[in-house]
Amino acid sequence: MTAVCETFGVARSNIAERVKQRSTKTRGRPPLADHDLVDEIKAIIADMPTYGYRRVHAILRRKASSERRSWPNAKRIYRVMKVHGLLLQRHTGAVDTRRHDGRVAVEQSNLRWCSDGFEIGCDNKEKVRVAFALDCCDREAIAHVATTEGIKSEDVQDLVITAVENRFGRINTLPKPIEWLTDNGSCFIAKDTKSLLIDIGMEPCSTPVRSPQSNGMAEAFVKTFKRDYVSVNPIPDAETVIAQLPLWFEHYNTLHPHKALGYQSPREFLNRQTEI
Secondary structure (H helix, E strand, C coil), X not given: CHHHHHHXXXXXXXXXXXXXXXXXXXXXXXXXXXHHHHXXXXXXXHHCCCCCHHHHHHHHHHHHHHCCCCCCCHHHHHHHHHHCCCCCCCXXXXXXXXXXXXXXXXXXXXXXXXXXXXXXXXXXXXXXXXEEEEECCCCCEEEEEEEXXXXXXXXXXXXXXXXXXXXXXXXXXXXXXXXXEECCCHHHHCHHHHHHHHHHCEEEEECCCXXXXXXXXXXXXXXXXXXXXXXXXXXXXXXXXXXXXXXXXXXXXXXXXXXXXXXXXXXXXXXXXXXX
């Protein structure tokens, strides 16, 4: 220590005292109250069992912020969940090698909306088909339609009108053009669908043939929705599923932490943008 102190031109006694104080402070630190944290984590994953440590951390941070108190960092959440066997298993599925053209995400809301559909199989063998509209910036699921039949052009037109009304109110033409990104499903590329989009001020945009991953944001939403809502809730029949869909979409928009949004929910992100 003497050689180091002489090199830097500082007093050896001063450095020794600093080391002594730091050691005393460390020894006197109270133990972490992990048991309280475990209870909070278990309460979160009891409600949303598909959440990993990052989303659990976002929920805890949101709760602590509303109560005006400090919150644990993500590393501590990971450690506690690992010790108590609460982490999700790592996904080891095959890597998707489909071609992806371009970047779907945009920098501002209401520049591009993407849309897609998916199917929910009920316990009684009934099928519910759902189509949705998603903003490619704030990730809000703006609107959805559901039916026990196939998604038709009329359903997509209803979806478009509902999405526009939810964002802008009852208007005939958009204040500025918005891209409408979809795959090449017949209901999306139908003549009547395109005619409505153009009339209302939207720009129809479909993915390249055999490249559905070019609408990757919509595909990612489908995966998230099925994992975090469909797979962990009762789906005995079509009537039950259709009744629950609005609640699931509202939870996603209001509370679901999104990685691309800094683990804010879409509505939290939109509110922050409004405040700025």
